[in-house]
Amino acid sequence: MVQGTLQLQWADPPRAQPGRTQAQPHLDAWLDMGPGRRVALDVAQAQRAAGDLYALANRRVAVSYDTRATLAASSKVMAASGALPVISAIVPTDRLPQRALAMGADGRVMASAPVLGATRWVTLMCKFADIATEQKPRSFFQDQYGNAPGQLGHYWSEVSYGQINLAGSSAHGWYTLPKPRAAYLADVNGRQKAQLSELFSDCAAAADADVDFAGIQGVNLMFNGELDGSAWGGGACTTLDGTYTCTRVTWSPPWSFANLAPLAHEMGHGYGLPHSNNSDGDSDTYDNPWDVMSDAWRNATTDATYGLLPKHPNMYQRERLGWLPASRKRVVAADNRETQEFVLDAGSVLKTANTQLVVLALPAQPDPYKTVIYTLEARRRTGTYEANLAGDAVIIHRLEDYGIAYSVDRDTPAANFSSNEGSMLKVGGRWNTPDELHWVEVVSATAQGFVVRVGPRQRSMSSPAPVLERPTQVASSSPATPRPSAPTPAARPQSSVRRRGCDALPSLLRLAPVCVWLER
Structure with a gap:
């Protein structure tokens, strides 16, 4: 058994152009046990073992493995195939609210921890060492957190019926990253993938002298260039104000932060919301225009400053x-x-x-x-x-x-x-x-x-x-x-x-x- 903080990260590609196939989302899961100590988790196994895996995002959990199943497979075979040890259970170890893990009247287990009160986010604007463009001024990102209709503070208060707010949220930057864009990309299983933890660490380190990270509930990272073709949302860990911290994080390229809808979608992942879908049975999860956690683009309202606005989640x-x-x-x-x-x-x-x-x-x-x-x-x-x-x-x-x-x-x-x-x-x-x-x-x-x-x-x-x-x-x-x-x-x-x-x-x-x- 191992213990650590469960981290989930969703990749969300941009909306497909007419005549093109929609790119697919991707979900990574791992256990963070401290600086430089991470254990990758097979997502399908983790979903079965945890039941409500999304409710455990950014929480302390214990992961146990089926040693008989793991030993039955040769370590050489597992290494050659890239297979991970078989997970038997994932359970929370943090102190749970009274309603958590209780059986609801609808027959389902309520494993999620309520998200209530002030959820302060910090926006960090970072530019790659080889890209000078600054698409938006700091004031644009600061105003995104406002409480007027069409701003994030107003949106999250409305959809939560006043249960959460973004009080104290702020924006900072632009900061220059120590490396060019290509240095933050790696080939993973035949595809280019942004190194999200490194981007988070380098961006936070560049902003550390200016930003008070105490008590934050999330960090929105804005980059002045494309990442790996996707925006990302979920969680990550790095050193903030001298303390190794795990928190909600989003990673947005310009096409994402130019519209409030995809940014709210990624923040939803940060709050532990999974994707929604429709019932056509295909592989496209972005085809339910009733839900910001599926199709953030279609049937959205528009704001002159913040582009497409987010619909409500289900x-x-x-x-x-x-x-x-x-x-x-x-x-x-x-x-x-x-x-x-x-x-x-x-x-x-x-x-x-x-x-x-x-x-x-x-x-x-x-x-x-x-x-x-x-x-x-x-x-x-x-x-x-x-x-x-x-x-x-x-x-x-x-x-x-x-x-x-x-x-x-x-x-x-x-x-x-x-x-x-x-x-x-x-x-x-x-x-x-x-x-x-x-x-x-x-x-x-x-x-x-x-x-x-x-x-x-x-x-x-x-x-x-x-x-x-x-x-x-x-x-x-x-x-x-x-x-x-x-x-x-x-x-x-x-x-x-x-x-x-x-x-x-x-x-x-x-x-x-x-x-x-x-x-x-």
Whole structure:
């Protein structure tokens, strides 16, 4: 067993140009045990061993290895193949908040430590020894931390519902690095990779005389030249003010810091947020325009000074970090037997007594980290950051792969980018979980969200469970005609409330369900 600080670093390439394939992200993981002492971790193994690996970023952990599996493989074979020892478990060793590692009502383990209060960041602007250009003045980076709409201080306060702020954040530079750009690149497994720890150390050392690093929560590094084709976010360790320190870090080339959206994406990695995705099944993780932690570029609002602005992250990840008040989360149990109707306010509503996150629980798995759940959240085109979204709708996410949120697309096949109608559950739209334990219907719109109805599987006599979906889309040039909405139970006397049961015809027929009203 070894102990140290878990470090994760995500590589994010720029948005692909039209006609070009989107470059892929990359995730590195290692254990930092002090100056010059690092142990690389196999990411896939680490995810399985930790369960919620992202919640442990920048925290003290213990890593244990399966000695039998490791010894079974010859050390020579492992060395030749580049394989790493088999990880059996990764557990936190720091003092945990009360809610950490507790089983939630949704059947998943809450392993994340809340991110609350002042999270002071420092921007360091560093230029390579062989590149003289200074793209932006110090005032530009200092003002990024402001609290006016369209600035980072305002953005992070809004998406965290005031739970965090950037008070005391500051920008410094430009400082000249001791080496040219090429000296910070290395060939790793056949590709050029920026030496991030060295860049962090050299940039921090150049700024050390000017900057007070005491109490910082993160460092945004800005470089005046390209790195390795990506911007990076996560964490790193170096000596700051004479003390070896591990902290949140981002590494931004000019194309990244010129727009606030990709910078906020990298800071999100610093806070421990993983990538999100959509449900088309391809290898592109940047195809969910509803989430800044997936596609930061599409459907973004624009500011004359700060370029593209960040959208909100998905509600489940905000709740993981302790930003969503417990009263705004509703869990529908896997064995739910009652139909529930409630107001689901958009995530952009800062103060509300209504629900903003719905968790549709599924039966728990032996490994709670592998338990799949579905979430519902409302999105409205409003405000500084959400005004250019694809529509006003309820968005469904499937949580799997150790905490990755996939936006659900009900079209077949799924669209390349989930800004399509299939990704939006609108008024009159219906959907059920694949196992048919839950069905969802959007009843009506409100000023700040939607009235949503959620219920258990329904059966009419001995027929199969219902398939509830949005109005059928006909693959032709003529618009589809939506099915008429059924009357709501609320409009009937309580003594004669009826519920709707829908019999699904075989899916290959592509026909609408046959629905009947049943007395209750």
